[in-house]
Amino acid sequence: MNTNNSPSAHVHRDDEAQKMGMWFFLFTELLLFGGLFLVYSIYRFKNPDAFAHGAKELNVVLGAINTIVLLTSSLTAALSITAIQKGQKKLALGLVLFTIFCALIFLVNKYFEWGHKFEIGIYPGSDLLRAIPRGEALFFVLYYFMTGLHAIHVIVGAIILGFMARYIQTGLINSDYYVLLENGALYWHLVDLIWIFLFPLLYLIH
Template sequence: MNETFEKTALHRDYAASKLGMWLFLLTELGLFFGPLLLYVMHDIRHPEAFHAASSGLDRTIGFVNTLVLLTSSLTAALSVASIRRGKTELTLIFIFVTVTLGGIFLVNKYFEWTGKIAHGIYPGGDAFAGLPPGEAVFYGLYFFATGLHGLHVIAGMLVLAIAAVLTASGIVNKRDFVKLENAALYWHLVDIIWIFLFPFFYLIS
């Protein structure tokens, strides 16, 4: 690449980086708008089936996972607050806790999914075919939306891990921390989407 040709000064526009990130987060919301719209339309048509299917989900795990993600959002915010004060080590600890909480969320999700799959309730499964139409769609949307969200959790963990490496190597520091801040913003998005998915899928019955 032509380093001499790179306009390095342009890469240091803090407000531009933040604006770009916010616009990207807007597109992520758009991505989840689709399944939620489908959810609402199908819910209007099959309210009983949706409630019945929803009661089949484990609210306890859903609730624990909500707490886990909310806490991780707090630690993500704290990591940004720490780097602002120049406390690199504390920043790294908070990022580590955030990523770990993300991991716990995924483990819980794994047990939830495999529980359903063991009962044949998954697209293509034995029990799935026998479900009333509305319930099948509910679970179809459930697997799609939580699966897509799970991918975002993984992406968020990766982004935070990269931010941790950058922090440890000093590229992210007290003066220039926008990369970490954007990673944390992404993590908040992952959290917010879950805040919508949780009541939609777990609490309607």
């Protein structure tokens, strides 16, 4: 009797498929933001001066700090995979936690940045935004929409990494089975990648 023939005893594991699925999911995320990038480029093309003027209002320093924070966090996410491959559980856990910490720094920065904009009356539907030229208002609307959607992805990414940290602790993720961590890190890299495009588009091009 071979228990493998019994369907209920069948266990299916295919790391390659898991990673493939994650990559396909990332395609859809790219296209989701792709729609916004398209809208951004068309409105930028229509209102070049207003967009340039709007971009001057944004805080390049805060944006640059956040860029560095995210790039660093991507590095630590990638390092955590190498660590778990080598069986260094504690190091892997520390690196994942550091990545989550970076996500929090990013969000706190974002909070101050947005908070300041709200104070000076730049937020969707505000009187100021109704009064300024339409092109400039569109810039800020897109600024909030794009960075807002990105911030949601940061939060989701941090939650995913939180699960990864837990799984490393419980040993579900180990030196033999780490595709979950790879996928979690892939998602985090996407969050990073989107920001790499958002930063110059919104903050740097004048």
